[in-house]
Amino acid sequence: MPPETSLDETPGHDPLAIFLEWQKAAAERGLPAPDAFALATSTPEGRPSVRIVLFKGVVNGALRLVTNYQSRKGEELAKNPFAALTFFWPALDRQVRMEGRVERASPQESDAYFAKRDRESQLGAWASAQSRPVASRAALDAELARVRQRFEGGPVPRPDHWGVLHLLPDRIELWLSGPHRLHDRFAYTRDGDAWRVERLAP
Ligand SMILES: Cc1cc2nc3c(=O)[nH]c(=O)nc-3n(C[C@H](O)[C@H](O)[C@H](O)COP(=O)(O)O)c2cc1C
16 A cells, blocks of 8 residues: 555645646746646657647646647547656745646637637748748748738638647656655645645656
C-alpha cells in the first residue's frame, strides 16, 4: 500500500482551483508569459512532439486553447486525443503538469472566441496553413493580402480549420520548489467528481 497523503499537507483539495490561483499570481506579478505552456501530443505510434501555446481559461473543468485544427498538433490529436502540458513560472518556483483527453469545443464556442480576436489575427487564421511548408515570407504576405481583399468591407468569419480545444485533465501535478532539491510534489488523479492525491518523492 502506498502511504496515505494527508490533504492538510497539500496546497488544497481542488488542483484546478490552485492552478488558477498560481496562474493569476504569475499574471498579477507581471511575470513574462504567465499564460504560456508547453503542450505535448503524440502520434498513435507514440512519437511525441511539443510546442508552446497560450492558456485561454478554464471552462467546465477543461483548459482552453486555440489553434489550427489542421496543424501538426491538430492532426496528432485527431488520431490520438491524449495530451500532456506543463506550465513553469520560474519567479514563483512552481510547476504545474496536467494530462488528459482533448476535444474540440462546439462551433458556437469557437465562433464566439474568434469574433473577439482583432481583425489582423482573424485574417492571419485564414492566411496561415499552420505547420504546412510555405515557399517564402513573400508567399505568406501575398496570401494575407489575398484574404484581406476577399473579406474587405465585411466581417471575417471563422475558418472551419481554426478553433478552441478543451483539455480535460484527469491527472494534475502541483510542484513547489523546496530546499536542497527536496521539492514538494502532489499528484492528483481524477476519481469521479473528486480528486485523489498522493505526495511524490522529488
Ligand atoms: C509564446 C508563444 C505562444 C504561442 N501561442 C500559440 C497558440 O495559442 N496557439 C497555437 O496554435 N500556436 C501558438 N504558438 C505557436 C506554437 O508554438 C507552434 O509553433 C504552432 O502552434 C505550430 O505547432 P505544430 O506544428 O506542432 O502544430 C505560440 C508560440 C509561442 C512561442
